[in-house]
Amino acid sequence: MENKTKDTVFSIIMMLLGGYVVIESVRMARKAASPPYNITTLSVSPAFLPVILGIALIVFSVILLIMSLVGEKHPAKAFAQHITTFSTRFVAALQTPGILKMIGGVAIMAVLTFLMMGRIPFWIGGTLFMFATMLFLRATKWWKSLLSSIIVMAAMVLLFQVAFGTTLP
Amino acid sequence: MTAQYLLNAILTVLTPINLLFLVLSTTAGLMMGVLPGLSATMAIALLTGLTYNFPTQSALIALIGVYVGSISGGCQSAILLNIPGTPASAATALDGFPIAKQGKGGLGIFLATTVSCLGTIISVIFVLTLTPMLTSMALKFASWEFFLLSIFGILICGAITAQGKAVKGWISGILGLLVAMIGLDTVDTFARFSYGNVNMMSGIQLIPVMIGLFGFPEIVKSFKGDGASEIQKLTKFKAREGFKLVGKNIGTIIRSAFIGVGMGIIPGVGEDVGGWLSYWATKSLSSEEEKQTFGTGNPRGVISAETGNNACIGGAIIPVLSLAVPGSAPAAVLLAAFLMHGYRPGPLLMTESPDFVYNVGIYLVFAAIAMWVIALLMAKVTVRVLRMNKKILMPIIYVLCIIGSYLINYNMFDIKVMFAFGIVGMFLSYMDCPPAPFLLGVILGPMADSNLRRALRLSDGSFAPMFQRPICIVFLIVIAAMILSQLGVFRQLKKVNTRRKTA
Numbered sequence: 001m002e003n004k005t006k007d008t009v010f011s012i013i014m015m016l017l018g019g020y021v022v023i024e025s026v027r028m029a030r031k032a033a034s035p036p037y038n039i040t041t042l043s044v045s046p047a048f049l050p051v052i053l054g055i056a057l058i059v060f061s062v063i064l065l066i067m068s069l070v071g072e073k074h075p076a077k078a079f080a081q082h083i084t085t086f087s088t089r090f091v092a093a094l095q096t097p098g099i100l101k102m103i104g105g106v107a108i109m110a111v112l113t114f115l116m117m118g119r120i121p122f123w124i125g126g127t128l129f130m131f132a133t134m135l136f137l138r139a140t141k142w143w144k145s146l147l148s149s150i151i152v153m154a155a156m157v158l159l160f161q162v163a164f165g166t167t168l169p
Numbered sequence: 170m171t172a173q174y175l176l177n178a179i180l181t182v183l184t185p186i187n188l189l190f191l192v193l194s195t196t197a198g199l200m201m202g203v204l205p206g207l208s209a210t211m212a213i214a215l216l217t218g219l220t221y222n223f224p225t226q227s228a229l230i231a232l233i234g235v236y237v238g239s240i241s242g243g244c245q246s247a248i249l250l251n252i253p254g255t256p257a258s259a260a261t262a263l264d265g266f267p268i269a270k271q272g273k274g275g276l277g278i279f280l281a282t283t284v285s286c287l288g289t290i291i292s293v294i295f296v297l298t299l300t301p302m303l304t305s306m307a308l309k310f311a312s313w314e315f316f317l318l319s320i321f322g323i324l325i326c327g328a329i330t331a332q333g334k335a336v337k338g339w340i341s342g343i344l345g346l347l348v349a350m351i352g353l354d355t356v357d358t359f360a361r362f363s364y365g366n367v368n369m370m371s372g373i374q375l376i377p378v379m380i381g382l383f384g385f386p387e388i389v390k391s392f393k394g395d396g397a398s399e400i401q402k403l404t405k406f407k408a409r410e411g412f413k414l415v416g417k418n419i420g421t422i423i424r425s426a427f428i429g430v431g432m433g434i435i436p437g438v439g440e441d442v443g444g445w446l447s448y449w450a451t452k453s454l455s456s457e458e459e460k461q462t463f464g465t466g467n468p469r470g471v472i473s474a475e476t477g478n479n480a481c482i483g484g485a486i487i488p489v490l491s492l493a494v495p496g497s498a499p500a501a502v503l504l505a506a507f508l509m510h511g512y513r514p515g516p517l518l519m520t521e522s523p524d525f526v527y528n529v530g531i532y533l534v535f536a537a538i539a540m541w542v543i544a545l546l547m548a549k550v551t552v553r554v555l556r557m558n559k560k561i562l563m564p565i566i567y568v569l570c571i572i573g574s575y576l577i578n579y580n581m582f583d584i585k586v587m588f589a590f591g592i593v594g595m596f597l598s599y600m601d602c603p604p605a606p607f608l609l610g611v612i613l614g615p616m617a618d619s620n621l622r623r624a625l626r627l628s629d630g631s632f633a634p635m636f637q638r639p640i641c642i643v644f645l646i647v648i649a650a651m652i653l654s655q656l657g658v659f660r661q662l663k664k665v666n667t668r669r670k671t672a
Contacts (some may be wrong), residue, residue, distance in 0.1 A: 003601065004426050006599075006600050006601060007334075007337075009600075010337070010340075010600045011604065014340055014344055017344075021347060024362065028359075028361060031359075032357070035358055037359060039357065041630045042630075043625050043630035044622065044625050044626050044629075044630050044631075045360055046354040046356065046357055046359035046622070048363070048621075048625070049346075049350065049617070049618050049621060050347065050350050050361060050362075051623070053343050053346050053347050053350070054347075056343055057338075057340065057343045057344075057347075060339050060340050060343065061340065063336050063656065064334075064336045064337065064340065067336065068524055071262060082493070098393040099393065101344075101392045101393055102389050102390070102392045102393045104392070105388075105389055106389055106392075106592075107387075109388075109567060109588065110588065112567075112571070112584065113571070113584055113585060113587075114455060114588075115589045117571070117581055118581045118583055120598075123661065126568045126571070129439075129567070129568065130564040130568060132562055133560075133563075133564035133567075137392060137560040138560075139560035139561045140556055140558065140561060145561075148561060149564075152565050152568070153568075156568065156569075156572065160572060162577075166576055166648035167579060168572060168575070169571060169572070169575045169581060169584065
């Protein structure tokens with residue numbers, strides 16, 4: 001994808017984020033001005049640096065947006081074109097096998113991170129995750145995947161739990 | 170007396186048991202440094218517990234060995250895998266990985282390891298001889314200077330890593346600074362961006378962010394079969410060629426070591442900043458023609474970054490010994506380890522335990538030499554580990570990333586933070602936005618925030634004192650010049666001037 005297209009979309013997202021940060025920081029400043037904090041001067045308020053950072057984010061995003069549209073005869077048209085191109089290519093990319101594999105992999109990682117951790121012992125969750133991911137990616141034969149997952153997990157438990165005396169998740 | 174202390178320290182480290190501890194700890198440190206997600210801080214923290222029952226000197230040797238090993242080991246995965254093993258080696262990856270891609274992985278690792286050793290040894294000279302002078306220089310920094318120093322660090326990092334689009338690097342740095350704002354602020358304990366979540370109130374830990382930003386995208390890319398995360402070969406090379414390159418760049422090494430020590434001595438500014446600043450200085454001082462080769466496999470990039478980050482080790486230890494103020498995160502853990510083993514670093518150290526400074530200096534030298542030998546011998550093993558089928562290796566690395574995120578605080582929340590910042594890292598990577606300034610923002614954010622607020626409190630909210638301090642004025646001029654030059658303002662002014670002259 002053309003760099004200018006990415007820059008346009010990135011700058012818009014960052015501008016929105018900058019706007020949110022400024023609004024949230026103003027709320028923070030108001031809260032800091034009330035009891036028990038009573039900090040009424042903005043420059044000594046805990047919200048001061050976040051406000052500055054939010055404004056800086058907006059300013060730099062505007063500069064990036066201008067840079068991505070410099071040299072275009074019709075900047076407004078070019079802006080709309082960049083947004084359309086990005087959306088079309090993003091949707092198209094979601095249907096390619098490589099991206100689908102990435103999404104599948106991230107989903108398996110999310111299952112381990114959010115559903116298994118803390119609910120089942122780490123050595124079971126970790127082994128299952130490694131085996132499932134290797135299987136999903138067709139890394140090697142299934143029994144080799146299973147064996148390597150078990151060996152690696154045993155080594156990790158030995159190193160961290162037995163040798164270093166730490167507690168695994 | 171000094172010679173006696175030095176001789177005693179050498180004899181102590183040369184006993185068989187201490188040599189064994191040195192070799193084992195340096196190897197463990199190297200392995201920790203090589204594996205992405207296992208940081209120097211964590212390595213020292215893990216070993217601190219393990220060495221609790223060791224004889225004091227053996228424990229100190231082991232701790233220093235693991236420190237030097239883990240900081241140096243990060244370069245191997247940075248060069249072969251394009252994933253910095255530790256944040257300290259992030260700058261190394263910029264030129265190290267392209268060197269490996271050119272089929273010179275072996276040479277890249279030799280260079281990085283050799284200059285790492287030299288950087289550490291040069292820093293020891295500072296630890297032993299220039300400690301008082303450097304300490305007094307660092308003591309001149311007050312809140313305003315620390316604030317401007319952190320902003321300067323982020324701007325430099327953004328300008329270096331954004332490959333011609335500094336604005337993107339700066340945006341990335343601002344995002345990192347914003348992440349550092351999450352949690353209770355250090356001055357008023359006011360909860361910022363916490364949304365009532367207790368875990369968020371205690372702030373976002375650095376290690377999960379680092380693992381997420383740098384490790385996660387590489388893991389996910391490997392699922393796709395993307396060549397970008399390909400593990401490069403450790404090719405054969407002639408040692409003479411490596412030594413020649415080191416010899417040719419001796420000036421770069423000395424300059425980078427100076428920068429590294431200088432950055433290390435300033436509290437809170439760690440090995441990563443030392444690496445970045447050294448890299449930036451080398452790039453800036455190069456000819457216009459050579460500047461274009463940085464980021465494409467210029468050996469001077471690797472040499473400056475690795476010398477700089479390793480020289481920080483000695484630099485970071487100087488304030489630990491003289492002021493009991495750590496120069497970096499790993500040095501903070503080391504300080505705790507020193508205290509645990511009965512030493513009281515600080516102004517009274519030289520009267521209470523005068524031999525301690527010399528012991529630390531000598532242990533650092535031996536650790537650097539041991540690291541050089543072991544790292545070069547171990548490189549083949551490292552490659553075997555890193556050269557495994559990516560689809561087998563990456564799930565294993567993700568499990569290590571989980572362990573690395575968890576062990577810092579033994580908190581499940583940190584694992585989720587790592588995953589979340591992994592998604593952020595993927596987004597930044599997709600948008601061609603460098604993640605390094607983001608990480609630096611997270612590292613330097615607390616320093617910037619607390620120092621700015623402290624300074625403003627002392628001046629009743631006025632910025633006037635900032636413009637009355639010489640060091641601040643230098644910082645402000647450099648920052649303004651950097652922003653204006655990166656935005657092309659000087660170029661435009663030059664064009665206008667030329668047009669006027671021709672008219």
